[in-house]
Amino acid sequence: DIQMTQSPSTLSASVGDRVTITCRASQSISYWLAWFQQKPGKAPKLLLYKASSLESGVPSRFSGSGSGTEFTLTISSLQPDDFATYFCHNYDSYPITFGGGTKVDIK
Amino acid sequence: EVQLVESGGGLVQPGGSLRLSCTASGFTLGGRWMSWVRQAPGKGLEWVANIRQDGGEKHYVDSVKGRFTISRDNAENSLYLQMNSLRVEDTAVYFCARYDGSHRPFDYWGQGTLVTVSS
Numbered sequence: 001d002i003q004m005t006q007s008p009s010t011l012s013a014s015v016g017d018r019v020t021i022t023c024r025a026s027q028s029i030s031y032w033l034a035w036f037q038q039k040p041g042k043a044p045k046l047l048l049y050k051a052s053s054l055e056s057g058v059p060s061r062f063s064g065s066g067s068g069t070e071f072t073l074t075i076s077s078l079q080p081d082d083f084a085t086y087f088c089h090n091y092d093s094y095p096i097t098f099g100g101g102t103k104v105d106i107k
Numbered sequence: 108e109v110q111l112v113e114s115g116g117g118l119v120q121p122g123g124s125l126r127l128s129c130t131a132s133g134f135t136l137g138g139r140w141m142s143w144v145r146q147a148p149g150k151g152l153e154w155v156a157n158i159r160q161d162g163g164e165k166h167y168v169d170s171v172k173g174r175f176t177i178s179r180d181n182a183e184n185s186l187y188l189q190m191n192s193l194r195v196e197d198t199a200v201y202f203c204a205r206y207d208g209s210h211r212p213f214d215y216w217g218q219g220t221l222v223t224v225s226s
Binding site for chain 1: 204
């Protein structure tokens with residue numbers, strides 16, 4: 001099974017900060033990587049797919065990069081609505097897996 | 108508008124069974140792979156099972172193989188998860204989600220239904 005390791009697990013930041021979250025796969029998954037945002041008590045929301053494709057309706061301050069085993073999610077200027085938990089997701093092959101999550105909270 | 112609504116969660120004793128349902132609207136269920144994903148309290152996301160449009164191909168995470176069965180009724184716009192031999196570690200919010208493994212995975216989700224396995 002492909003393991004997905006996210007870092008950091010928690011990130012404290014301020015409004016306006018540039019934030020970067022990393023996701024590493026235990027073996028190459030090409031570009032089959034998605035990012036989700038989840039707020040407490042809510043379902044996850046798809047932000048990016050195929051590593052760098054922005055989901056419709058998602059603000060352009062979110063961007064993704066990487067391929068193979070190393071990927072990043074970047075928020076260019078953190079907004080109040082962005083305080084949430086972020087998960088990466090490998091959909092290269094079964095079993096499809098998620099990273100452990102990165103909680104972005106207020107500094 | 109795409110909507111997915113789960114039902115059927117509740118409290119069950121270890122070893123018991125439960126059947127979750129997910130009713131879809133706003134799109135043709137029969138045209139999409141569908142999934143169940145779960146989240147234990149305070150924990151991360153765990154994919155549980157996927158089913159192809161016609162129900163002819165299914166995939167499961169190892170921890171539920173032989174205990175859980177995913178199925179669908181496209182005519183009723185419904186997805187199901189039959190859960191048998193439930194364990195305490197199956198306690199979680201269960202989400203149904205629309206899945207496209209060649210493009211945008213899990214693009215729509217339901218609100219989730221809580222399954223609690225406890226004596």
